[in-house]
Amino acid sequence: MSINTPTDRATATGFEPAAVPAVRALVDAVPAVHLPDSDGYRRLTVTSNITHAVRPLAVVEATSADDVSTTLRLAAAFGVPVAVAGTGHGATESMSGAVLVHTAALDELEVHADERWARIGAGVRWAAVLEACAPHGLAGLCGSSPDVGVVGFLTGGGLGPVARTHGLSSDTVRAFDVVTGDGVQRRATATENPDLFWGLRGGKGSLGIVTAVEIDLIDQPTLYGGAIWFDGVDATAVLRTWSVWTDLLPDEGTTSVAVMRLPDLELFPEPLRGRTTIALRFAWTGDPGVGEEMIRAMRSVATPLIDAVGVMPYAALAQIHSDPDDPMPLHEQSLLLDEFGPDTADALVELVGPEARTAQVMVEVRQLGGRVRRGPDCAFAHRTAAYQVFTIGLMIPEIAQTVVADSNRVVDGLRPWSRAGGLPNFTDTAGPAWAERVFTAPVAARLGELSRSYDPAGVLLAARGVRS
Ligand SMILES: Cc1cc2nc3c(=O)[nH]c(=O)nc-3n(C[C@H](O)[C@H](O)[C@H](O)COP(=O)(O)OP(=O)(O)OC[C@H]3O[C@@H](n4cnc5c(N)ncnc54)[C@H](O)[C@@H]3O)c2cc1C
Incomplete structure (x- = not known):
């Protein structure tokens, strides 16, 4: 205190x-x-x-x-x-x-293993949920970094490393305990305040402050997954093959690629520093033998610098993306794509491959689809996008302007394959500009109506976008 x-x-x-x-x-x-x-x-x-x-x-x-x-x-x-x-x-x-x-102090965490669900306070991070569930062979549907907060992630939909098999993480929510903008404590489920339940899955903090959430747990003690790192000189072969391979990948597989330019610093593994590399991420939720067959086509494209794909505990899934959790000055931008074919792969190599002049540390392409497309109706508005691109640049003062201009160059270069919109958890703006990107007009209008009813004084800062 x-x-x-x-x-x-x-x-x-x-x-x-x-x-x-x-x-x-x-x-x-x-x-x-x-x-x-x-x-x-x-x-x-x-x-x-x-x-x-x-x-x-x-x-x-x-x-x-x-x-x-x-x-x-x-x-x-x-x-x-x-x-x-x-x-x-x-x-x-x-x-x-x-x-x-x-909400950090709202740290309750109960795992009901027999009935496969958990109650989680709004201050709990995914790492704690994974640790509590692992002894039961169960798991919560988290994102690439278990350091992220459960509620912040879920209110933005939540797109994790096994999303194509198990769906959007917010689809696993059974109930929210929420204090709406009018200060009233309410419960939101499919049958109790269903309009609020609709809006909290994708609407972030626009309708209320969630104090606890109840989610279904998945039966997934292990995965066949990890990352394979290729040298940038193999970028064209890797990305072109990936563009065709993803079309054939069943829903048991979730994958992304990231073109990386990690600084030449000792904290990164030696083969990856100070050069362009391509990280292929893969998570297979089915039989590991089939997963190994599935990834063979990618594995054989070129000689990997590092091959770290194998059977792993689900609780170790942070190894798939290896996201840094330390505070850093970042410029981030995202774009949704309808397709990623061989011509998109070529464009990406031209924009950020080893021969390109780029200031981005990472340009990632995540494949969506699979069960992400098939969830219940909620405020998460862009289920049908096929891929998401996410750029990250380091905002070091001397190059900050270049980083921003370069990120725009990359995003503009991929526009021929893009569609309007953005995912709530990856869209780095606030207020009306954020709402316009992450919601379709009907979703924004419905959230605006709900906000005026549950928060008549308009006290929630996050509601600005949907009320404007
Ligand atoms: C390293 C890293 C990896 C990531 N990987 C993924 C990923 O794989 N998939 C994905 O979907 N996202 C991913 N994200 C994005 C992440 O899900 C969002 O940034 C999310 O908002 C973080 O939630 P938080 O609670 O940790 O952050 P906070 O900064 O605490 O909260 C962010 C926002 O979440 C909402 N929120 C938080 N708490 C509450 C509450 N109690 N009630 C209502 N609203 C609330 C609010 O709108 C708030 O502004 C990643 C982020 C990082 C930093």
């Missing part, structure tokens, strides 16, 4: 005078309120992309759904917006002038 007197905090730097009464009222009403320059504030405003620093008026470290209700009601009364975070991995805006509700 942060122990500052209201007076101390009201005079702390970074304070906006007009909001002082709101923050004073919060301090009186909620146990843990952290103000700028306090240790608690610094701890809870860390973001994994350090170009997205968050500077809220105050951070409420919620210890119960009641704390969340009180915060939302008081904020509405004072006309102060409220944002939410559980880890800071998905921060996209500064939250300036808003109060941040941080």
